[in-house]
Amino acid sequence: xxxxxxxxxxxxxxxxxxxxxxxxxxxxxxxxxxxxxxxxxxxxxxxxxxxxxxxxxxxxxxxxxxxxxxxxxxxxxxxxxxxxxxxxxxxxxxxxxxxxxxxxxxxxxxxxxxxxxxxxxxxxxxxxxxxxxxxxxxxxxxxxxxxxxxxxxxxxxxxxxxxxxxxxxxxxxxxxxxxxxxxxxxxxxxxxxxxxxxxxxxxxxxxxxxxxxxxxxxxxxxxxxxxxxxxxxxxxxxxxxxxxxxxxxxxxxxxxxxxxxxxxxxxxxxxxxxxxxxxxxxxxxxxxxxxxxxxxxxxxxxxxxxxx
Numbered sequence: 383x384x385x386x387x388x389x390x391x392x393x394x395x396x397x398x399x400x401x402x403x404x405x406x407x408x409x410x411x412x413x414x415x416x417x418x419x420x421x422x423x424x425x426x427x428x429x430x431x432x433x434x435x436x437x438x439x440x441x442x443x444x445x446x447x448x449x450x451x452x453x454x455x456x457x458x459x460x461x462x463x464x465x466x467x468x469x470x471x472x473x474x475x476x477x478x479x480x481x482x483x484x485x486x487x488x489x490x491x492x493x494x495x496x497x498x499x500x501x502x503x504x505x506x507x508x509x510x511x512x513x514x515x516x517x518x519x520x521x522x523x524x525x526x527x528x529x530x531x532x533x534x535x536x537x538x539x540x541x542x543x544x545x546x547x548x549x550x551x552x553x554x555x556x557x558x559x560x561x562x563x564x565x566x567x568x569x570x571x572x573x574x575x576x577x578x579x580x581x582x583x584x585x586x587x588x589x590x591x592x593x594x595x596x597x598x599x600x601x602x603x604x605x606x607x608x609x610x611x612x613x614x615x616x617x618x619x620x621x622x623x624x625x626x627x628x629x630x631x632x633x634x635x636x637x638x639x640x641x642x643x644x645x646x647x648x649x650x651x652x653x654x655x656x657x658x659x660x661x662x663x664x665x666x667x668x669x670x671x672x673x674x675x676x677x678x679x680x681x682x683x684x685x686x687x688x689x690x
Contacts (some may be wrong), residue, residue, distance in 0.1 A: 402663040404568040409484030413494045424505020427472030432513035432600035434463025443533045457585030464580045473502045477564045479652035486660045510599035518607045538605025546642050553646020556592030559583040561651035595644040602635045
């Protein structure tokens with residue numbers, strides 16, 4: 383007589399969220415949006431990241447704290463950008479590259495993937511440039527006796543002094559953290575939890591000096607704008623020569639920073655995180671399927687051996 387184990391059936395079972403499946407839906411949603419909706423949300427995201435950099439410069443300029451703690455606080459301030467994207471809605475290129483999961487599942491074509499990435503990247507650029515214009519016209523570079531603008535100049539110039547390889551690798555490391563932060567938000571629907579989850583990954587990459595292509599779309603052009611259009615009296619008041627920042631040019635920015643950092647961001651987020659987790663999850667599914675097939679074969683053999 384077979385006795386049913388009711389006690390085991392009555393035990394509550396926690397539903398485990400398959401984050402790779404959520405990421406697949408996340409990627410499909412990116413591609414499914416209309417071109418104008420995607421582009422408009424990308425403009426918002428570019429502006430959000432630019433505002434986050436404004437926040438970073440403001441809280442770190444003139445700080446008397448230790449080097450590490452100052453950068454950590456600045457990193458927490460910068461996390462505002464990704465928080466706004468996640469909560470308010472926005473299409474950010476560095477998280478959009480996670481659509482590689484849907485592409486790997488053959489739910490997204492090569493053409494749709496490239497078009498989506500290009501559209502979002504262009505929208506982020508427009509949003510960043512809009513904030514460069516507004517922040518410069520607002521005269522924020524004159525804050526704290528001009529030291530806000532000097533800080534912006536130094537940050538922008540520093541970004542152009544990486545070797546191509548270094549910029550590429552810093553881009554990889556940056557978007558690993560950004561996409562891991564976004565990946566964690568797939569595990570919850572609670573807004574406050576999402577906010578908390580993205581803060582430390584962003585603070586980590588910012589404080590460590592990793593390179594984010596969309597943030598750089600604001601920061602370096604901001605430095606170029608200050609160098610080119612700030613009143614000469616502003617430079618004199620700070621006792622610095624504009625010639626010190628002569629390397630802040632569009633060509634230097636595009637070829638020495640933006641291109642390698644963008645490629646690094648794609649590899650870090652789209653390949654290491656997105657495809658990395660997809661490969662691990664896919665291997666697990668295949669292993670379970672193989673065990674299931676072997677178990678079925680074993681049962682069939684056992685049944686056959688019992689037949690006289």
